[in-house]
Amino acid sequence: MTHAASITNAAEWMKGAALGDRRALSRFCRLLDDLSALDSAARSEVLRALYSEVAPRGTWTLGITGSPGAGKSTLVSALLHQLRALGKRCAVLAIDPTSPFSGGALLGDRIRMQDHFQDPEVFIRSLATRGAHGGLSRSTADQLRALRLWGAEVILVETVGVGQDETDVAAVADTTCVVLTPGMGDDVQANKAGILETADVFAVNKSDRPGAERVVSDLQSMLALGRITRGADAGPIFGARHSGAGALPQRSSTGEGAEYWEPPIVQCSASLGQGIAELMAALTQHRDWLNNTDAGRERLVERRLRSARTQVLAAVVDVLRRDHGASLDELSHAVAAGRLDAHSATTQLIAVLGSSAGVVTDRT
Numbered sequence: 001m002t003h004a005a006s007i008t009n010a011a012e013w014m015k016g017a018a019l020g021d022r023r024a025l026s027r028f029c030r031l032l033d034d035l036s037a038l039d040s041a042a043r044s045e046v047l048r049a050l051y052s053e054v055a056p057r058g059t060w061t062l063g064i065t066g067s068p069g070a071g072k073s074t075l076v077s078a079l080l081h082q083l084r085a086l087g088k089r090c091a092v093l094a095i096d097p098t099s100p101f102s103g104g105a106l107l108g109d110r111i112r113m114q115d116h117f118q119d120p121e122v123f124i125r126s127l128a129t130r131g132a133h134g135g136l137s138r139s140t141a142d143q144l145r146a147l148r149l150w151g152a153e154v155i156l157v158e159t160v161g162v163g164q165d166e167t168d169v170a171a172v173a174d175t176t177c178v179v180l181t182p183g184m185g186d187d188v189q190a191n192k193a194g195i196l197e198t199a200d201v202f203a204v205n206k207s208d209r210p211g212a213e214r215v216v217s218d219l220q221s222m223l224a225l226g227r228i229t230r231g232a233d234a235g236p237i238f239g240a241r242h243s244g245a246g247a248l249p250q251r252s253s254t255g256e257g258a259e260y261w262e263p264p265i266v267q268c269s270a271s272l273g274q275g276i277a278e279l280m281a282a283l284t285q286h287r288d289w290l291n292n293t294d295a296g297r298e299r300l301v302e303r304r305l306r307s308a309r310t311q312v313l314a315a316v317v318d319v320l321r322r323d324h325g326a327s328l329d330e331l332s333h334a335v336a337a338g339r340l341d342a343h344s345a346t347t348q349l350i351a352v353l354g355s356s357a358g359v360v361t362d363r364t
Contacts, residue, residue, distance in 0.1 A: 010046045014053060017150045022123055025150045029125050032142045040322070047142065055148035060287055063173030065159040065198070070179040071205045072158050075270040077113045080122060082280040083154050091123040091152035093144070095137050095160050123150065136168045138318075141311050144172060170198035171307040174300065175286045177201045177279075180219070182211030196222065199263050200286045203279055207267035216265050223263070261289055261296070320349065327352050 010031060016024025032050070035043045062079075064072050076092060083090050092113065116122040125147075127137035136159060137143075147155050159169050170176045178199035196202075196219075204215050264282045268275030290296035320328055331348060334340035 010049055014049065014149065017146060018053070020151060022120065025123060025146065029143055029146055032146060033127060033139045035139070050142065050145055053149055055145060056151055059148045059152055059155060061144065061155045061157060061173045062283060063157045063159065063169035063176040064179060065169045065176065066179030067184060069184065070181045071270050072179050073113060075179060075203065075205055076156050076158050077115060078270040078273060078276045079156065079280060080113065080116050082276060084119065084121065088153045089121045089151055091147040091150065091155045092125065092158065093140060093155065094124065094126045094158045096126060096128055123147065123152065136172065138314060140172060141307060168310065171303055171310055174290055175200045175283055177203050177283060179203045179205050180215055181206045182209050182215050200261065201263055201282045202265040204265060204267045205270055207275065208269045208272060212267055216267065219265055261286065324349070324352055
């Protein structure tokens, strides 16, 4: 696609998306996912146009993450039913893994959401990770911006089946729901740090199966071990109170006027429709805490800063690969052969970047 055609199409599709046209939004999201195929000038202009548009405020981004087979897609579909009953315009970004061997991706998560395909107020987009780590796609942040421009009131981001250290969703989501299930080694997972520390709400899905109470007990034990620091918060002791399906979080204070959030543990079964209303209530209560307390607003600011840093670092990596691939390969071979250490290679790469383009920190 040529530079001029890309810019013309992007402008038309953004305008259509802002007017609520799902087809225009779909085409624009596809362009954002394929930006690497454009020349540098076209890529920059598309992104400048996207971020110069004023997107509606108040969009709630809800992250759904957990291990493979936890039932995340079915749970997202069940939550969509709850949100649509409230009249909310919704969007879903379903992230699927890209094969490191073939480079392909199945993009099959949305199969479990086919109840919503004909709903004009629901937009579902599947994305491949394309080599990105952390459970998301490289274009996730740009896609979220486009969905807000379309007018999505709630955006659900379903990550790939993630491991303990794949926590990027917590940087882009306002509320993060970690999904666990019985019978998948969760008694071991619950005793390890990582993804569980990102949870604002725990959903123990497939709770109609044996072992659900064991998962809840293990989570309670882990959360009661001690004080967990989350982001910029000197976090509380997350003693999640649980009294069966639908237990809601408690609000307390760690000091004068300093409320904190205790993640609840909600048992549910998405395939049977059990506990979904209770889970939705817990998620909504977290959103209200974010918006209505000083501690919640501070956490939102911290998360958005973390997301911005992640985007900048990803952009740096893209520039290195695209514009300095030869230098990157040469230095990588030197490190692999033992002729150079990684720190020295990094220093040389920074020098290459600095010589090709200055860093502007003040435009006054």
